[in-house]
Amino acid sequence: MKYPEVRDDDFPSCAVCGQPVAEFAWMTDSETWSDAGMEEEDHCHIVCLEGRLRRPLDINDFPPDIPLNQIFHFAYRMGMEVVLRRLRDAMKQGDIHNE
Numbered sequence: 001m002k003y004p005e006v007r008d009d010d011f012p013s014c015a016v017c018g019q020p021v022a023e024f025a026w027m028t029d030s031e032t033w034s035d036a037g038m039e040e041e042d043h044c045h046i047v048c049l050e051g052r053l054r055r056p057l058d059i060n061d062f063p064p065d066i067p068l069n070q071i072f073h074f075a076y077r078m079g080m081e082v083v084l085r086r087l088r089d090a091m092k093q094g095d096i097h098n099e
């Protein structure tokens with residue numbers, strides 16, 4: 001059985017760990033981003049960003065007026081913080097890859 005190949009260079013590299021970023025899209029507010037020492041055009045993993053900030057991100061770090069963030073706010077309203085945390089833990093362990 002052969003799986004379709006996912007090439008690392010199909011994704012932008014994380015500005016922190018250098019690994020490809022294959023997560024779904026999101027944007028923090030610019031203050032959070034610059035606190036982490038990120039440039040506007042940088043990409044990074046949520047866990048890497050939290051590592052830089054030395055604190056967990058929360059819903060207030062993702063401005064609802066940015067369309068990319070609507071999935072976070074939808075999930076938050078639905079009380080799915082637990083699901084998001086599990087998703088994040090799975091991404092940290094590398095269990096979830098881009099399909």
Ligand SMILES: [Zn+2]
Binds near residue numbers: 017019048
């Ligand atoms: Zn990273």
